[in-house]
Amino acid sequence: MDKPKNLYLVSGPSGCKLHIWATSGDQAKRAYCREYEIKASDYWCGVRSLTARKLKPEEVKAWEEQAATERATYIFIRGMLEISAKAYAERGRT
Incomplete structure (x- = not known):
């Protein structure tokens, strides 16, 4: 039987945030x-x-909502x- 997924807000050290549906916090971090x-194993940026x-x-x-x-x-x-x-590329050709 599958575990129910919950919505997690995962934040990185740079301040970047991402909403992820996962069964656990660790799984959400790995998805991030x-x-x-x-x-994921990176000491400074990983899990x-x-x-x-x-x-x-x-x-x-x-x-x-x-x-x-x-x-x-x-x-x-x-x-x-x-x-x-597209407009910039076309202008550059002429």
């Missing part, structure tokens, strides 16, 4: 390392230097950057 391509906090149910609900808005904002900004990069 995979996401940012950090070696040992990370903190993982399990979010309370009301925090999870608030995060889920704003996740769609953040995703839409990300898609908009990415699209605008692609348009700008």
Whole structure:
């Protein structure tokens, strides 16, 4: 039987934060390392230097409510950057 997954807020030493669904804090830290391509065994940047906090149910609900808005904002900004990069590349050719 699978363990239920909880939402963790994992913070790195640089201040970068990431929300991760995992069954334990250690698993969340390892997922953070995979996401940012950090070696999990690294003393300064790996699992040992990370903190993982399990979010309370009301925090999870608030995060889920704003996740769609953040995703839409990300898609908009990415699209605008692609348009700008394309325009810059075309201007450089002429």
